[in-house]
Amino acid sequence: MKSSIFYMTLVGLFYLNACAHQSFKTSTTPVIEIGGSKGNAQGSFNEPFAITVGNDGVVYVADARNYRVQTFDRLGKFLIQWGRQGAGPGEFERPSGLALDSKGNVYVSDYELDRIQKFDSTGKYLGQWGKSGKKPGQFNSPTGIAIDSKDRIYVTDTYNHRVQKFSLHGKFLKEWGRYQPIGVVRSFLNFLWNPGAEGNFNYPTRIAINSDNVVHVSDSYNNRVQRFSADGAYLSQFGGAGYFGGSFRVSSGIDIDKQGRLFVADYYNNRIQVFSPDGDILCYWGKQGNEKGFFEGPADVAVDSEGNVYVADWGNHRVQVFKNMKVLFWSAMSDANRS
């Protein structure tokens, strides 16, 4: 696979810049010209940090500096919101990750309060667990959340450099990983030799699980994605520091489509990269900017059952939807513009 990544990286130097020619229809071609603007009105964002989408097409966005979760339909029409600033039940200081269980309940991590809160699909508070610390079940800035087919919850405990696994009720089950940074040069040259640090992390942020319950962790400051079994056994990795296709400058959001393809947000390269289930680069799109199809720090990505791709464009205070050769912008979008 290493040689494959190396080859694709070289190819990517010259050819890979969009995904329009792939077998799946995702493109950067925009159709609506609405710029992102910071705000706290319904449908506006102030640092959208996390995003997920349910099987019913409802999109959930963690609107970090507005201390709330907003939901939308596939076209970006605002549905509901909940949350306000605070440390009480149903309140947030920094909502940082989102996941849905098989019943449609919503789990929201809080980067500052070191806890996971559980809500039903209408935003009704159902419970919480976690507090600040290093012990099992405690957190130091939890970020990504993912739920496997057996309804086990996996959380990237970013500042503790580990993954923790829980039951749906928050009972601690397992943890793995410790702090082990990889040098940039070693990471950049990972096609020549194994960068090591397998199973350990350098600020892991996002997490996604495929249909085989393989856990994919965005090991952000090691610029890679690591794969594990549901029990935390290391399986493989891909990525590495760099600018070329298949490389990252801080991997952030990650999600997996029905075909098992991986969509990974590449934070400082301001792009979304698509990988095969084996971790081979397929294509990527995006660059820095506030134009349509560009990004200013993509913090998270989600893919729905129809293959639509949703990107939390953090610095532009917007969500971009890449849908059948179209890009929709949500921030400050009026109903008239949506129709």
Add this chain to the structure above:
Amino acid sequence: MNGILIMKTKVSLLLVLSLMFFTFLFPVGAEEQNQKAIIKVEGLYCPFCSYGLEKQVKKIKGFQSVQINIKEGTAEIEFKPGVKIQEKAILTAVEDAGFDLDGVQWLKEDREK
């Protein structure tokens, strides 16, 4: 009745004069102004970083507010008036957030050291 009224007036006058005297001796206007510091932080670029720094800065005694500029790699921290701020506390917060502190610039010269 007149005697009581004169006595009350004298007491009130004495209180006003006393307040003016102590206000002159111990001016509080400077301490009531908020203290601000701009810190330069190496590697402060992404939300995962800036939110982590915010979290730690909020733990500093006397913290009031923070504005982070990730494009500049700086954080402007405002502290409550009259609270003695130790630069060591700022350094600890930055290090706990996983960064190196490049420098601190105080925006108010008469800060208590």
